[in-house]
Amino acid sequence: MRWIWIDGFTEFVSGKRATAFKNLDAADEQLQEHFPEYPVMPPSLMIEGMAQTAGILVGESRQFRENVILAKIRNARFEAYCTPGDTIRYEAILESLDESGATSSGKVFRNEKEIGQVDLMFSHVDPATNQLDLPDHNFVFTDQFIQLLDDYRAGQALS
Amino acid sequence: MPMSRDEVFTKVQGVLIEALGVDEDEITELATLQGDLDAESIDFLDIVFRLEKAFSIKIPRGELFPDEILSNPDYVENGKLTSTGLAKMKGSMPHADFSDFEQDPDVSKMPDLFTVGTIINYVQSKLGGVPA
Known part of the structure; x- marks a missing residue:
């Protein structure tokens, strides 16, 4: 199953900040039932979108050596709905990073208007030494995630 | 000049309010993080990150907890x-x-x-x- 809630990056500054976007389409599966005749993007999936934006930022800053696990939603606040036709933008800033984990702060935009704040904490799990009985390979940063970053960098190289 | 204990307490109080979502008056010097303030294990890492930022200090992992x-x-x-x-x-x-x-x-x-x-x-x- 494809579990990627961002379409791409528009900015990626290693170890510092990243901006990703997600275009909402009336045909999107998650909007079919949420809610019938009143499609709005579930805020929980917007938190996931921010987690993916910030999570890739965290993972890349340590060369994807560890699995980066969303450990805690420190703060999440939304002031408006996002609906089909909107572009959601996630701006994530890496606040702190070390061997145990990382924290990020982030703003959410509906088109150009800021509508929310999502601050997160991540935990690092080294695939070689994890004690949580997780898979022994990097199961977080699959090819699909890496591709998003590669696509951004390819676009930057061409521009 | 080192911060007074009261000044440190006030800042620690702010950290714990944000990290644990507790009320100001629940935070006393004798309050235990898990028993009284309902901290879960993952909150300890959050507290460490917030303390580092609040006091501009580096806390080696495993030193405080x-x-x-x-x-x-x-x-x-x-x-x-x-x-x-x-x-x-x-x-x-x-x-x-x-x-x-x-x-x-x-x-x-x-x-x-x-x-x-x-x-x-x-x-x-x-x-x-x-x-x-």
Whole structure:
């Protein structure tokens, strides 16, 4: 199953900040039932979108050596709905990073208007030494995630 | 000039309000993080990150909240810290008050060592104020 809630990056500054976007389409599966005749993007999936934006930022800053696990939603606040036709933008800033984990702060935009704040904490799990009985390979940063970053960098190289 | 204990307390209070979603008046020096303030294990890492930012200090992992001692079979026997384990724990946590715990060093009572006052002692020692 494809579990990627961002379409791409528009900015990626290693170890510092990243901006990703997600275009909402009336045909999107998650909007079919949420809610019938009143499609709005579930805020929980917007938190996931921010987690993916910030999570890739965290993972890349340590060369994807560890699995980066969303450990805690420190703060999440939304002031408006996002609906089909909107572009959601996630701006994530890496606040702190070390061997145990990382924290990020982030703003959410509906088109150009800021509508929310999502601050997160991540935990690092080294695939070689994890004690949580997780898979022994990097199961977080699959090819699909890496591709998003590669696509951004390819676009930057061409521009 | 080192921060006073009251100044450290106020900042620690702010950290815990944000990290744990507790009310200001719940945070006293004797309040235990898990028993009184309902902190979960992942909150400890969050508290460490927030303390680092609030006080502009670096907290080596395992220094404020040591946890590796419990996984060493030489230090734990029948659910209690051995005398060696207790000595090791006291050495690792000079910022904690062991006077009650050492009467019965049951591992299940370990969380009681982690109080608001413990954090304040630790931060003050990091800031070069009162030793832990």
